[in-house]
Amino acid sequence: MSLLVVGSVALDSVETPSGKRDEILGGSAVYFSTAASFTGENLRLVAVIGEDFPKAHVAELEGRGICCEGLQQVPGRTFRWAGRYDDLNEAVTLDTQLNVFEHFKPEFPPGYAQSRDVLLANIDPVLQGQVLDQIEEPRFVAMDTMNFWIEDIIPGKRQALLDVVSRVDMLFVNDTEAKLLSGEETVLASARKLIAMGPSAVVIKRGEYGALLFTSEGPFFCPAYPVETVVDPTGAGDSFAGGFMGHLSTCEEISEDALRTAAVVGSATASFVVEGFSIERMRTIDASHIQARVADFRRMARIPDA
Amino acid sequence: MSLLVVGSVALDSVETPSGKRDEILGGSAVYFSTAASFTGENLRLVAVIGEDFPKAHVAELEGRGICCEGLQQVPGRTFRWAGRYDDLNEAVTLDTQLNVFEHFKPEFPPGYAQSRDVLLANIDPVLQGQVLDQIEEPRFVAMDTMNFWIEDIIPGKRQALLDVVSRVDMLFVNDTEAKLLSGEETVLASARKLIAMGPSAVVIKRGEYGALLFTSEGPFFCPAYPVETVVDPTGAGDSFAGGFMGHLSTCEEISEDALRTAAVVGSATASFVVEGFSIERMRTIDASHIQARVADFRRMARIPDA
Numbered sequence: 001m002s003l004l005v006v007g008s009v010a011l012d013s014v015e016t017p018s019g020k021r022d023e024i025l026g027g028s029a030v031y032f033s034t035a036a037s038f039t040g041e042n043l044r045l046v047a048v049i050g051e052d053f054p055k056a057h058v059a060e061l062e063g064r065g066i067c068c069e070g071l072q073q074v075p076g077r078t079f080r081w082a083g084r085y086d087d088l089n090e091a092v093t094l095d096t097q098l099n100v101f102e103h104f105k106p107e108f109p110p111g112y113a114q115s116r117d118v119l120l121a122n123i124d125p126v127l128q129g130q131v132l133d134q135i136e137e138p139r140f141v142a143m144d145t146m147n148f149w150i151e152d153i154i155p156g157k158r159q160a161l162l163d164v165v166s167r168v169d170m171l172f173v174n175d176t177e178a179k180l181l182s183g184e185e186t187v188l189a190s191a192r193k194l195i196a197m198g199p200s201a202v203v204i205k206r207g208e209y210g211a212l213l214f215t216s217e218g219p220f221f222c223p224a225y226p227v228e229t230v231v232d233p234t235g236a237g238d239s240f241a242g243g244f245m246g247h248l249s250t251c252e253e254i255s256e257d258a259l260r261t262a263a264v265v266g267s268a269t270a271s272f273v274v275e276g277f278s279i280e281r282m283r284t285i286d287a288s289h290i291q292a293r294v295a296d297f298r299r300m301a302r303i304p305d306a
Numbered sequence: 307m308s309l310l311v312v313g314s315v316a317l318d319s320v321e322t323p324s325g326k327r328d329e330i331l332g333g334s335a336v337y338f339s340t341a342a343s344f345t346g347e348n349l350r351l352v353a354v355i356g357e358d359f360p361k362a363h364v365a366e367l368e369g370r371g372i373c374c375e376g377l378q379q380v381p382g383r384t385f386r387w388a389g390r391y392d393d394l395n396e397a398v399t400l401d402t403q404l405n406v407f408e409h410f411k412p413e414f415p416p417g418y419a420q421s422r423d424v425l426l427a428n429i430d431p432v433l434q435g436q437v438l439d440q441i442e443e444p445r446f447v448a449m450d451t452m453n454f455w456i457e458d459i460i461p462g463k464r465q466a467l468l469d470v471v472s473r474v475d476m477l478f479v480n481d482t483e484a485k486l487l488s489g490e491e492t493v494l495a496s497a498r499k500l501i502a503m504g505p506s507a508v509v510i511k512r513g514e515y516g517a518l519l520f521t522s523e524g525p526f527f528c529p530a531y532p533v534e535t536v537v538d539p540t541g542a543g544d545s546f547a548g549g550f551m552g553h554l555s556t557c558e559e560i561s562e563d564a565l566r567t568a569a570v571v572g573s574a575t576a577s578f579v580v581e582g583f584s585i586e587r588m589r590t591i592d593a594s595h596i597q598a599r600v601a602d603f604r605r606m607a608r609i610p611d612a
Contacts, residue, residue, distance in 0.1 A: 187514075188532035208493075209515040212532075221529040221607050226494035226518075257610035264609055294612075301527050301607050303570055304563035306600075 002042035002114070003249040005032045006106050006131045007121025007144075007238075009047040009071065013082040013095075014277060018231040024278040025057050026081065028121035028144065031235035034279045035242025035269045037064040038287045040249045044112050046070035046131070050078040050100045069109040076100040088230045089207050106131050117249045119241060120168070122146045125161035132167055140254055142170040142245060144237070150180045166198035169254075172241050174205045187212055188219065201259055203244070205237050213263045217256050222263040223301055225271030225293050232277045236270045243269025243290070261294075268293035308348035308420070309555040311338045312412050312437045313427025313450075313544075315353040315377065319388040319401075320583060324537040330584040331363050332387065334427035334450065337541035340585045341548025341575045343370040344593045346555045350418050352376035352437070356384040356406040375415040382406040394536045395513050412437050423555045425547060426474070428452045431467035438473055446560055448476040448551060450543070456486045472504035475560075478547050480511045493518055494525065507565055509550070511543050519569045523562050528569040529607055531577030531599050538583045542576045549575025549596070567600075574599035 007029030013022045029047040036043055043066045049058075053073065062068050079101035083091040106127055113136050120128040120143040128143060135141070145161055152158035165171060165181075171194055175187060182193035187204055191214035194202045204212045210224040244266030251258040268290045275281040313335030319328045335353040342349055349372045355364075359379065368374050385407035389397040412433055419442050426434040426449040434449060441447070451467055458464035471477060471487075477500055481493060488499035493510055497520035500508045510518040516530040550572030557564040574596045581587040 186532070186534060186536070189534055206515065209512065210527075219532055219606050221516075221527075223527040226492070226525055228492060228495055230492070260608070261610050261612075298609050300525050301609055302566070303604050303607055304567050 001040070001116055001249045002044065003036060003040045003117045003119070003245055004044045004046065004112055004115035004135070005029050005036070005119045005121060005242075005245075006046040006128070007032060007119075007123060008079055008101060009049050009053070010079045010081050010101075011053075012234060012278070013080070014232055014234055015084040016088070016230075016232045017085070018229070019277070021232075021277045023080070025060075026234060026278060027079065028235075028238045030061070030279065031238035031273065032119060032121055032242035032245075033061065033066045034064060034282050035239035035266075035273065036246030036249070037066055038243070038246060038269065038285075038290055039265065040246035041065070043067060043246075044070055044115060046106050046108065046112065048072045048074060048079075048100050048104045050074065050076045053078045070107070070112055072107065074100050083234070085233060088233050091234070106134075108134055116140075117245060118142070119245050120144065120164070121238065121241075125149050125157055125164045128164045129160060129167075132164065140170070140248065141168045142172060142241065143168045144172045144241060145177065145181075147177060147180060150177060162197065165194075168199050170201040170203065171199045172203045172205065172237070172244075174207070174237065178202075178204045188214075191219065203241075203263065205240060207233075207236070210267060211240065211263060213259060215256060215259060220260050220263065221301075222260075222267050223297060224267055225297070227271050227275055230274045231281075233274050234277075235279070236274050239273040240266040240270040242266070264294050264297050265290065268297065307346070307422055307555045308350065309342060309346045309423045309425070309551055310350045310352065310418055310421035310441070311335050311342070311425045311427060311548075311551075312352040312434070313338060313425075313429060314385055314407060315355050315359070316385045316387050316407075317359075318540060318584070319386070320538055320540055321390040322394070322536075322538045323391070324535070325583070327538075327583045329386070331366075332540060332584060333385065334541075334544045336367070336585065337544035337579065338425060338427055338548035338551075339367065339372045340370060340588050341545035341572075341579065342552030342555070343372055344549070344552060344575065344596055345571065346552035347371070349373060349552075350376055350421060352412050352414065352418065354378045354380060354385075354406050354410045356380065356382045359384045376413070376418055378413065380406050389540070391539060394539050397540065412440075414440055422446075423551060424448070425551050426450065426470070427544065427547075431455050431463055431470050434470045435466060435473075438470065446476070446554065447474045448478060448547065449474045450478045450547060451483065451487075453483060453486060456483060468503065471500075474505050476507040476509065477505045478509045478511065478543070480513070480543065484508075484510045494520075497525065509547075509569065511546060513539075513542070516573060517546065517569060519565060521562060521565060526566050526569065527607075528566070528573050529603060530573055531603070533577050533581055536580045537587075539580050540583075541585070542580050545579040546572040546576040548572070570600050570603050571596065574603065
């Protein structure tokens with residue numbers, strides 16, 4: 001088994017009701033691969049960092065068994081994002097500095113092209129397509145995206161996105177993105193429309209309300225773990241996807257049951273990441289903590305027999 | 307078995323993206339008792355109407371087996387509410403005319419004081435307390451309320467509300483009300499605090515995201531049925547409570563399983579009412595339709611075994 005992720009590595013400055021942190025480790029590929037590392041094996045990271053990126057962060061990812069050969073270090077500064085959460089459900093972006101991320105060209109070290117499973121995190125859909133072109137025989141490809149590409153703010157990007165969507169097995173989107181991308185008004189109608197666009201599965205993320213997995217067998221309601229205190233919601237969606245794909249990468253068959261369990265594992269994994277800034281909470285847990293919350297989900301979602 | 311509801315009967319004028327209706331049958335007690343009538347027996351309605359209330363509406367309720375002896379008709383005009391939904395999750399109130407509801411004094415016809423189960427729908431908490439005083443040996447009492455009383459807009463009403471809360475077995479509230487009433491910020495912390503205020507069970511309604519049932523056994527995530535088109539959300543919460551209490555009134559024991567199944571029946575029942583204005587969709591279904599959606603919930607919420 002092997003799981004490749006292509007996405008961003010960032011230094012984030014974040015303000016939430018719980019506090020403020022400057023230039024902490026972030027980015028979709030970091031959250032994804034960290035989350036996936038609890039269950040997945042042979043994780044490969046493709047992303048870009050600048051000269052200023054702390055070596056300790058790379059060492060930490062490698063210490064989790066994440067191969068960082070695909071993490072290019074190039075002249076310039078690392079991608080930076082600054083945001084504030086007034087409402088824990090939505091970030092207000094204060095500043096975005098693309099820096100080295102602006103001219104990111106995903107490149108594969110030897111062996112990466114043979115990855116079995118792939119997650120295309122939210123990057124330019126043109127790049128997502130180029131990554132997909134390089135994978136020789138992918139078994140299961142999932143992708144994430146965002147409003148910026150869906151709304152065609154740079155003309156042509158929406159079409160590039162639709163092309164990638166038609167080529168992947170699964171799409172991770174949130175409520176709003178699902179409605180924007182499908183043009184439908186309800187979550188169920190959106191999911192049906194998105195399935196018709198190519199993927200065999202769609203996951204619609206709904207923040208504190210959990211996620212909806214939609215396949216040919218219909219919807220599966222995946223709850224969100226009711227955490228007592230959300231310290232920092234940054235990376236929740238990417239960690240959900242990471243836990244999801246990490247579990248799936250260990251399954252021999254991509255069955256309905258495998259997808260449902262993957263969603264629950266993803267939800268349990270994401271519930272930890274929001275309990276701290278950056279990935280700091282993830283440093284305090286192991287796979288058994290995630291499994292304990294998965295067991296809690298079974299109790300909390302149990303509908304008695306008739 | 308017997309189930310008493312005390313609440314409002316209204317003539318509503320509603321505007322939603324699906325259309326506009328004037329002076330249609332509404333009110334918490336109407337939605338509640340209609341929803342409860344699919345499963346419950348010996349339903350008793352205590353409410354007030356004016357001289358202008360169409361007789362056909364009373365006949366319809368009676369035709370569903372709902373005893374309307376407690377439905378007082380008094381001089382004056384019936385309670386009227388007018389609202390608009392721009393966002394289907396939240397009503398904007400355009401007009402409220404209390405009319406005969408302003409001086410409503412719940413009175414019990416013979417036999418009502420011996421009701422086994424009770425739902426105190428959202429009315430003045432002082433009246434809710436007076437109703438409760440009159441029930442001889444209630445088995446299970448549930449209540450609903452709203453921001454207006456929680457926020458103590460009329461001084462003293464919040465305290466009256468807290469008194470009633472301490473006397474009931476279950477509380478139905480929505481997300482916002484739960485946080486306002488408990489002073490907590492997360493849904494789970496709110497639920498714990500509300501339980502500590504007296505009830506043995508709390509249901510936190512979350513609109514299109516379902517409901518959270520909280521008991522001494524912890525949380526149960528009850529999903530909302532993913533309806534394709536929401537025509538009019540009015541009465542969804544009252545119909546949820548009606549389906550819930552209707553089912554519970556048929557159970558010999560108020561067990562965790564009975565409460566969970568009641569929540570799922572409530573959610574299934576509410577999913578029909580929003581598919582039409584007023585209670586018009588309820589005229590086209592019977593208990594088998596509700597059971598079919600309950601079966602769907604079992605499929606949609608199933609987490610595979612480890």
